Amino acid sequence: MNQIKHIVAVASGKGGVGKSTTAVNLALALKARGAEVGLLDADIYGPSQKTMLGIAEGTRPEQHEGKYLLPVEAHGLKTMSMAYLAGERTPMVWRGPMAGGALTQMLEQTLWGALDYLVIDMPPGTGDIQLTLSQKATVAGAVIVTTPQDIALLDARKGIEMFRKVDVPILGIIENMAVHVCSQCGHEEHIFGAEGGRRVAEDYGVELLASLPLALAIREQTDAGRPTVVAAPDSPEAASYLAAAQAIERALAAAAPADGVQQFPNISISDD
Numbered sequence: 309m310n311q312i313k314h315i316v317a318v319a320s321g322k323g324g325v326g327k328s329t330t331a332v333n334l335a336l337a338l339k340a341r342g343a344e345v346g347l348l349d350a351d352i353y354g355p356s357q358k359t360m361l362g363i364a365e366g367t368r369p370e371q372h373e374g375k376y377l378l379p380v381e382a383h384g385l386k387t388m389s390m391a392y393l394a395g396e397r398t399p400m401v402w403r404g405p406m407a408g409g410a411l412t413q414m415l416e417q418t419l420w421g422a423l424d425y426l427v428i429d430m431p432p433g434t435g436d437i438q439l440t441l442s443q444k445a446t447v448a449g450a451v452i453v454t455t456p457q458d459i460a461l462l463d464a465r466k467g468i469e470m471f472r473k474v475d476v477p478i479l480g481i482i483e484n485m486a487v488h489v490c491s492q493c494g495h496e497e498h499i500f501g502a503e504g505g506r507r508v509a510e511d512y513g514v515e516l517l518a519s520l521p522l523a524l525a526i527r528e529q530t531d532a533g534r535p536t537v538v539a540a541p542d543s544p545e546a547a548s549y550l551a552a553a554q555a556i557e558r559a560l561a562a563a564a565p566a567d568g569v570q571q572f573p574n575i576s577i578s579d580d
């Protein structure tokens with residue numbers, strides 16, 4: 309655990325805005341840039357990284373000394389997800405403290421080894437679980453994913469406020485599904501509104517790291533278990549993820565403490 313240099317939370321206020329798609333592509337982009345990267349699917353209510361990473365049904369993490377889990381390797385990433393432990397069709401019905409406990413266990417009992425970055429795909433929203441995780445996991449910085457839609461932007465603002473409250477720096481905003489380009493005629497349509505991510509970034513004085521289009525290819529590649537950065541590394545979309553990864557590296561390097569190593573404090577979550 310103490311061999312993880314930077315923990316990066318990828319969060320969204322609103323569900324369904326493409327947080328998991330962004331998290332996996334950012335992790336792969338950091339990897340493509342030469343880093344050792346882990347990906348923790350902390351979206352325990354609807355873990356989707358297993359499908360996005362193309363991990364076969366029935367894959368289980370190996371155990372070590374009956375206490376630790378070895379991460380599952382996918383596309384060069386070290387990954388862990390509740391989906392590896394619970395099975396695809398099991399609905400995740402957790403009470404808050406149980407969910408928090410399960411997450412902490414996944415963090416602490418996975419033998420991540422030496423990592424430059426551990427990317428955490430956070431559960432959507434700004435509730436207790438998100439707050440606990442950001443506070444207890446010594447998150448080095450957070451990336452907020454939003455669509456340009458007003459309701460998503462409102463929730464993105466709540467996300468930024470939440471991280472600020474617990475002193476987690478905002479590394480930047482990624483605007484997803486910003487524009488749809490018709491594959492037949494090339495017509496551009498701002499289905500969820502225009503420039504919303506940029507406005508929020510400006511309001512809070514944070515960087516707009518990337519603006520991704522609503523693209524059939526992104527959805528198809530992710531559904532097929534080969535996210536855009538590995539499926540189409542030369543595409544403009546992959547270039548956007550790589551540029552965002554570079555900006556994240558820069559921001560973290562500028563903010564890194566002298567020894568560079570983050571540690572998780574011990575926490576206990578009671579069930580009352």
Ligand SMILES: Nc1ncnc2c1ncn2[C@@H]1O[C@H](COP(=O)(O)OP(=O)(O)OP(=O)(O)O)[C@@H](O)[C@H]1O
Binds near residue numbers: 322323521522526
């Ligand atoms: N830029 C995009 N273009 C096209 N489809 C996208 C894009 N981003 C995400 N999607 C698709 O939208 C769906 C939801 O994406 P994703 O699961 O990443 O969202 P999420 O915010 O993590 O959702 P949840 O809140 O359920 O965790 C997926 O089918 C994904 O493939």
